[in-house]
Amino acid sequence: METNIPLLEISGLRASIGGVEILKGIDLTINEGEIHAIMGRNGSGKTTTANVVMGHPDYEVDSGKVSLSGTDLLELESWERARAGVFLSFQYPQAVPGLQVGNFLRKSVSSILGEEFAKGTEFRNKLRDSIEELGIPRSFLSRYVNDGFSGGEKKRFEILQLMLLRPKLAILDETDSGLDIDGIKTVAAGVKASIEGSKSGALIITHYSRILEHVKPDKVHVLIGGEIVATGGYELAIELEERGYDWLKNDK
């Protein structure tokens, strides 16, 4: 190992929204090439963690550090974080009526990877291959961003963006929720394809072990009440699905 700088390092992170503290001291380290999962009940702070790393303006970071390959993310606006290599697949992607998918993808690739990546045949081929892989019809490109999309279409569109934007760190916030088995397999394949053979990493937020079965995370963290209360391997995810979260709470 020539370098020990982690891909994502979160330490002592406390964050609140509207004066209510949600995250109460999160420590989490993801190294290059690793996939981690966060599991936990609704309201435990999973989405808050994702939003704070991405830089949602509604959240206040009270203390702690978040860095990407040694760069302090908390100093950056969310668009700068995106350009630094953070990607968030949203639980509830927002519709932008009138903004064409194809146009939006080209603009986003241009902003994040650079103009030269957004033109020419290379981009077009990559786009064509990616939508084929995800089972998205070509006509999709002329629709408006998330406008009138079904739940499954929204999730696939998030993964399409992940594949085109090639981030260092991909955060997936319940991307598997509401998807059928084929959908979950597609998402898992998309995540793996974007990590494998690269120095990238991923943080998968989920309620279910099913997606993890396909992705095989290096670590699974359990979030309860804004704190990570347990960390383990994939087997922890299985145990959680069988036993629920109460036994962990009792441990605390």
Add this chain to the structure above:
Amino acid sequence: MAINEEARDAVGDYKAGWHDPENSTIRFDFGLSEKVVRDISALKDEPEWMTEYRVKAYNHFKERPMPSWGNSELLKEIDFEKICYYLRSSKSTETDWEDVPDDIRNTFDRLGIPEAEQKWLSGVTAQYESEAVYHSIREDLESQGVIFLDMDNGLKSHPELVKKWFCSVVPLTDNKFAALNTAVWSGGSFIYVPKGVKVEMPVQAYFRINAKNMGQFERTLIIADEGSSIHYVEGCTAPTYSTDSLHSAVVELVALPGSHIRYSTIQNWSANVYNLVTKRGIAHENATIEWVDGNIGSKLTMKYPAVILKGEGAHAEVISVAYSGQGQHQDAGAKIHHLASNTTSKILSKSISKKGGRGSYRGLVKVSPKAENCKLNVVCDALILDEESRSDTYPTMEVSNPSARCEHEASVSKVSDDQIFYLMSRGHSEEEALAMIVNGFFEPFTKELPMEYAVELNQLMALEMEGSIG
């Protein structure tokens, strides 16, 4: 004294025809009177009947009270005595840009008009203050009998056509500002498209107010004969002054059976211009009239493009967007009268207000008792960008025939933090994100424009969004 001495000399020569003092401009003194009206007519060496129209209209204007609706507070601030009603900066209307005076040509160069003309237009007229300074039409269209002139030359060359249709769509008593326009009109476009001729590329008119306290009163008349088609595009700008100018145009469209007129406007007046315009068309059997109307600039705009569906099977569309920024009020909308059976209409209105701007949709759709099986569809969407801004909707439908099928939808939305955050997470700055949302909102309008205009409008809106992030 209504006009300066040079102009007086010129008008004095009325009977023998009109002479322009060499290399000079003509500027009338501020204020309006019957004399001003008669002087304008004399200066233009007009036929008697036109002078009479003007005087009648002037008398009506004098008696007619200000509208009590719309933004009556702002209307009250107009001082008709502090407006210059006629100003000419160029001797004649040229057909070669080289012959247009340098300073005026530079202005139009900067606005990109000669370039656009070369690339994709069938004809261009450029108006500076009161008169057209440049005019051209592609030869092939001319040889097919298409007439595209500025209104003054239209009246000179085709008095019979002008007399037949002038004020036939917008009577001089229609409203106070239409009366004012009829009294003091100058410039504008006159178009006649002969039977069956389809003009594929758009023709464009560009209106520029340059002087302070100027009144621009162009008058446009378009006649599309049976089975013909034309797309007319107009743009307008003015410099920003601390005092107000008035733009009060009248546009009349006559779509004879089976013809198609599309009239596209991108109005980008500076925020010191009152823009009070009457636009109306009559669609005969199976004819189509479309107004594509973009209101970006001005202090106060009151404009409701109208279509009278007079013949069976006629169709009307009014697609409009309005952007109201700081100190702006866009009171815009549409009016459709279904007079005949099997007529259809569609209104799509989109408005954005920002930084205390105010956008109002005011619409009227009427179906007369004798008109069977009409279809009408009205959609109004408003997007409000901050708490200080305002949007109102005043839709009216008067349907007097039960066979009509009416649809009406209205929505008001705000840009949410989550929407902005979503776009920012894809590498776009806050301003870029806002411009994407705004351009997306206007997209149903933008896609109706020729590509060159669509790009320009998007850039314009991106510019408007700059510095809008608090």
